[in-house]
Amino acid sequence: MGSTSSGRQADARDRDDEGRARNARPRDGLGRPLPYGSEGVARQPEGVVRAPEASVAEAQELLDAGKPFHAHEVFEDAWKSGPDEERQLWRGLAQLAVGLTHAARGNVTGxxxxxxxGAGAVAEWASATGRQRPYGMDLTGVTAWALELAAAVEQDGESIDAGARAPRLRGPEAS
Incomplete structure (x- = not known):
């Protein structure tokens, strides 16, 4: 185990040499922490700069695989690295992925x-910019999906299968 300059055990506390959390704890497919030593799902690398189309494609693959927590990381990278005028779009998409994550974990209200x-942010961005299909995404369809799923989750009060309920970011005609 390594120790920091203050003598604390960095590895025992899951911290780097500067004391920042490393988040090295294994996680399941919905991002929930697992006990140390468990085999978790590979984490999505953070801080990756992708072309917008690549962000959409990668996020869709993760959503389809039932990994909305990981898709949220892709959207968050786009939000942080993209142009300022698109921040609301990517942040809204990240919120949708986190909402799907919470619904799959059984957190109905959250x-x-x-x-x-997320639906509100995406719809507001689309309205303000006049762009309903940026990077091939169907924002009208994504917004409708989110609102319908929110109502269904509240009505049923049960966790959902994230992969089975994943949105089609580019609509039914695109994969």
């Missing part, structure tokens, strides 16, 4: 709230 918040 899931529905984040799905609605």
């Amino acid at each position: 899931g529905a709230r984040l799905l609605r918040r």
